[in-house]
Amino acid sequence: MATAAITAERESYLNQEYGIKSWLLTTDHKRIALLYLLSITFFFFIGGFFALLIRLELLTPVGDLVQADTYNKLFTMHGQVMIFFFLIPSIPAVLGNFLVPLMIGARDLAFPRINLLSWYLYIIAGILMLHCMLTGGVDTGWTFYTPFSTAFSNTKVIEAGLAIFISGFSSILTGLNFVVTIHRMRAPGMTWDRLPLFIWAHYATSIIQLLGTPVVAVTLVLVVLERAFHLGIFDPTRGGDPLLFQHLFWFYSHPAVYIMILPSMGIVTEIVPCFTRKRIFGYKFVAMSSIGIAVLGFLVWAHHMFVAGISLYAALIFSMLSYLVAVPSAIKVFNWTATMYKGSITFATPMLYAFGFIGLFLMGGLTGLFLSALGIDVHVTDTYFVVAHFHYIMVGGAVMGYLGGMHFWWPKISGRMYPEALGKLAAIIVFLGFNLTFFPQFILGYLGMPRRYWQYPPEFQVLNVLSTAGATILAVGYLLPMVYFLWSMRYGKVAPANPWGASGLEWKTTSPPPTFNFERTPVVDWEAYDYEHIPAPQEVRVGG
Amino acid sequence: MADSPMAVEQHNPALQHHFADMEQQRQASSLGMWLFLATEIMFFGGMFCAYLIYRYWYYPEFAAGSNSLDITLGTVNTAVLICSSLTVVLAVHAAQLGKRQAQVIYLALTLVLGLAFLGVKGIEWTSKFKEHHIPGPSFHFEGAVPGHPDEPVDQRHAQIFFSLYFAMTGMHALHMVIGVGVFSYLLYYAWKGRYTPDYHTPLENSGLYWHFVDIIWIYLFPLLYLIDRKK
Amino acid sequence: MSEYIVSVKTNVAVWLTLLVLTGVTAGIAFIDLGPFNTIVALVIATFKALLVTLIFMHVKYASERLVKVVVISALFFLLLLLGLSLADYTTRLL
Numbered sequence: 001m002a003t004a005a006i007t008a009e010r011e012s013y014l015n016q017e018y019g020i021k022s023w024l025l026t027t028d029h030k031r032i033a034l035l036y037l038l039s040i041t042f043f044f045f046i047g048g049f050f051a052l053l054i055r056l057e058l059l060t061p062v063g064d065l066v067q068a069d070t071y072n073k074l075f076t077m078h079g080q081v082m083i084f085f086f087l088i089p090s091i092p093a094v095l096g097n098f099l100v101p102l103m104i105g106a107r108d109l110a111f112p113r114i115n116l117l118s119w120y121l122y123i124i125a126g127i128l129m130l131h132c133m134l135t136g137g138v139d140t141g142w143t144f145y146t147p148f149s150t151a152f153s154n155t156k157v158i159e160a161g162l163a164i165f166i167s168g169f170s171s172i173l174t175g176l177n178f179v180v181t182i183h184r185m186r187a188p189g190m191t192w193d194r195l196p197l198f199i200w201a202h203y204a205t206s207i208i209q210l211l212g213t214p215v216v217a218v219t220l221v222l223v224v225l226e227r228a229f230h231l232g233i234f235d236p237t238r239g240g241d242p243l244l245f246q247h248l249f250w251f252y253s254h255p256a257v258y259i260m261i262l263p264s265m266g267i268v269t270e271i272v273p274c275f276t277r278k279r280i281f282g283y284k285f286v287a288m289s290s291i292g293i294a295v296l297g298f299l300v301w302a303h304h305m306f307v308a309g310i311s312l313y314a315a316l317i318f319s320m321l322s323y324l325v326a327v328p329s330a331i332k333v334f335n336w337t338a339t340m341y342k343g344s345i346t347f348a349t350p351m352l353y354a355f356g357f358i359g360l361f362l363m364g365g366l367t368g369l370f371l372s373a374l375g376i377d378v379h380v381t382d383t384y385f386v387v388a389h390f391h392y393i394m395v396g397g398a399v400m401g402y403l404g405g406m407h408f409w410w411p412k413i414s415g416r417m418y419p420e421a422l423g424k425l426a427a428i429i430v431f432l433g434f435n436l437t438f439f440p441q442f443i444l445g446y447l448g449m450p451r452r453y454w455q456y457p458p459e460f461q462v463l464n465v466l467s468t469a470g471a472t473i474l475a476v477g478y479l480l481p482m483v484y485f486l487w488s489m490r491y492g493k494v495a496p497a498n499p500w501g502a503s504g505l506e507w508k509t510t511s512p513p514p515t516f517n518f519e520r521t522p523v524v525d526w527e528a529y530d531y532e533h534i535p536a537p538q539e540v541r542v543g544g
Numbered sequence: 545m546a547d548s549p550m551a552v553e554q555h556n557p558a559l560q561h562h563f564a565d566m567e568q569q570r571q572a573s574s575l576g577m578w579l580f581l582a583t584e585i586m587f588f589g590g591m592f593c594a595y596l597i598y599r600y601w602y603y604p605e606f607a608a609g610s611n612s613l614d615i616t617l618g619t620v621n622t623a624v625l626i627c628s629s630l631t632v633v634l635a636v637h638a639a640q641l642g643k644r645q646a647q648v649i650y651l652a653l654t655l656v657l658g659l660a661f662l663g664v665k666g667i668e669w670t671s672k673f674k675e676h677h678i679p680g681p682s683f684h685f686e687g688a689v690p691g692h693p694d695e696p697v698d699q700r701h702a703q704i705f706f707s708l709y710f711a712m713t714g715m716h717a718l719h720m721v722i723g724v725g726v727f728s729y730l731l732y733y734a735w736k737g738r739y740t741p742d743y744h745t746p747l748e749n750s751g752l753y754w755h756f757v758d759i760i761w762i763y764l765f766p767l768l769y770l771i772d773r774k775k
Numbered sequence: 776m777s778e779y780i781v782s783v784k785t786n787v788a789v790w791l792t793l794l795v796l797t798g799v800t801a802g803i804a805f806i807d808l809g810p811f812n813t814i815v816a817l818v819i820a821t822f823k824a825l826l827v828t829l830i831f832m833h834v835k836y837a838s839e840r841l842v843k844v845v846v847i848s849a850l851f852f853l854l855l856l857l858g859l860s861l862a863d864y865t866t867r868l869l
Contacts, residue, residue, distance in 0.1 A: 108562035110572045184572045214587035231707040239700035314863035582849035589853040630790040766816035773804040
């Protein structure tokens with residue numbers, strides 16, 4: 001029954017039109033999501049390649065793989081590519097673009113052409129960044145601190161700055177599209193308190209994208225102007241203040257980490273109720289916690305500057321505010337856990353990733369509290385402790401959530417099931433590889449190994465070797481899904497409309513959906529996550 | 545039935561088909577423009593932040609630099625922009641009432657005023673160039689701190705003032721240029737009769753953008769031109 | 776259409792007010808009010824901005840509370856940037 005022939009007959013957004021022009025000039029949010037999927041995956045592997053080189057260099061205490069200057073470029077490019085070209089766009093531009101209209105019962109986003117423009121801006125930025133990397137790269141660290149970036153670095157700072165500026169514009173337009181869509185295009189009956197929490201998470205993310213990105217944009221403009229025209233805005237020898245750069249930079253870049261994590265939290269909030277067959281516990285709290293994270297996230301930026309020279313009083317204020325921002329995140333963790341209590345749990349691949357997320361995000365988040373304490377921060381700032389902290393959140397958190405979401409919605413996106421056994425295997429490999437890579441780094445940091453150093457004292461070697469071993473395992477874990485997702489497009493089991501028995505409007509249309517999403521506009525008269533009324537799926541069980 | 549408002553609306557050529565009706569489309573575009581303006585507030589806001597910090601640190605040099613700007617030209621330019629906001633409003637008003645010719649006249653006037661603003665800006669910048677007030681290797685500031693003729697001005701601090709002056713007025717001028725481009729496009733389509741009482745959303749939303757750029761200048765004027773002008 | 780049409784008279788009145796206030800701003804700058812020069816100039820500028828926003832940009836007449844929320848939010852976050860940065864700069868030498 002489940003043959004490729006049947007799929008080929010079903011008309012969907014994938015086969016409604018053929019040809020490269022129908023893809024490159026599409027305004028269908030689902031096709032744009034796939035365009036983004038290809039591009040961000042490409043950049044993920046570029047960023048991963050730099051990570052691989054870093055970990056290879058750090059196998060030995062001496063600098064013997066690359067020169068010091070080259071090493072500076074490696075960690076800079078790894079950071080810039082991963083943050084601006086993978087983490088920030090990934091979930092919103094792939095899963096958000098695909099699912100937001102479907103989840104609210106709309107035919108497309110509010111501004112389909114701006115959506116396409118957003119992708120093209122991302123591509124232009126990406127090409128500029130690639131060109132920059134291929135013709136010498138940047139060595140300032142992804143943070144571009146002045147006056148090194150404006151006056152001393154001999155690398156392509158202007159080009160990298162412009163590339164990030166353009167990618168920021170892409171991000172702003174995505175956020176703008178989502179906010180207008182969510183406000184204006186919900187189907188009849190889809191009230192705010194019936195929205196999937198994935199939507200609330202993307203709404204909060206979009207607010208951050210809209211309000212934060214312009215500040216880093218203008219800051220990069222000022223850096224480019226200073227470098228090109230020898231202005232003195234951030235240069236102390238010309239009357240400028242390097243800390244002003246840091247204030248303006250971190251005003252965006254701290255909320256940016258919430259751009260990276262909130263969508264992932266939204267994914268977990270969709271997966272957990274489905275594989276527990278229970279309503280989410282505390283819907284209103286989870287929704288408000290997303291907004292809370294977005295707002296509070298703007299109040300804490302100078303915790304990246306505790307030892308940079310800000311006043312002690314400012315440091316105290318920012319330290320206190322940083323403790324506060326942990327509260328809404330904790331609320332989410334409590335609510336996921338409470339949802340699972342007395343639930344009927346299925347350990348399908350998406351759920352494995354959700355579990356991984358919850359545990360690893362917890363560790364990353366708690367170590368963030370360590371860093372908010374001024375006394376501890378003085379000791380571990382600019383060490384591997386910080387590196388481990390943010391990788392736990394961004395990789396252990398955001399990337400695992402992303403992979404969980406890709407597996408959860410793959411049947412909807414492609415019309416095919418991925419092989420469940422391989423899915424579980426990859427999830428376990430990723431989890432083990434991740435912990436082996438990054439847990440040793442907490443210890444290294446606490447013992448005093450500085451970050452961004454190309455060589456280190458020999459007593460740190462064992463932990464570094466463990467970390468590199470973990471990285472290779474992690475790489476395998478990431479490659480596996482790429483392989484079997486591609487495999488599934490041709491040979492995977494044909495997916496029904498709702499293989500997981502999940503709640504949400506996206507599951508009420510075919511897999512894959514038709515171009516205009518729904519045969520007729522849905523009218524919603526049921527609450528979100530009404531799992532007591534949705535029968536569990538029979539065919540997709542553990543061991544699939 | 546065929547002539548009912550709903551039926552007519554389904555056939556409005558400007559309706560994009562992912563929207564249910566023209567009203568939803570209009571509300572979506574309007575919200576979109578307001579959100580974009582919110583991003584612009586933050587974009588200029590970053591430079592206002594830099595201005596605030598450095599004015600706090602280098603007040604004497606900021607005052608000296610400000611005094612070297614031409615207050616007459618600054619005031620005239622402020623008035624020019626205010627007049628252009630009026631012409632924009634009157635153009636939208638004309639569209640609401642279905643007056644095509646009035647639309648065209650007011651849009652053309654807006655363009656003229658916008659270009660006049662840019663022209664005056666060009667004159668101001670040229671005089672700054674001649675006085676060596678453009679930041680860079682040939683920067684040199686001759687003025688004195690207002691009220692303290694013996695006090696020498698720190699060249700580096702004065703250069704910061706002018707860096708911000710050019711960055712802020714330059715970014716503003718860039719937004720004016722974009723506005724002139726947008727309004728040229730609007731002028732063309734207004735002349736072709738595209739904007740009617742039923743559909744003039746591009747005019748409205750572009751008007752919002754223009755007013756915003758005006759508001760930025762309303763703040764730039766006192767902050768840049770009027771620091772410590774008392775004799 | 777639920778659109779409100781602002782009368783030409785109102786628009787012209789706002790325009791004249793804006794011009795007068797511009798002149799006042801420039802004129803007052805030459806009078807010594809000590810630290811209040813800046814404050815007065817900014818208050819007048821804010822009043823002008825409000826006139827443009829409420830009347831020229833139709834915010835007063837727009838039925839949408841959402842637009843007001845958007846603008847106020849942006850201003851709020853801008854004030855956060857300015858305020859918390861100043862919290863550092865004004866306390867550095869204490």
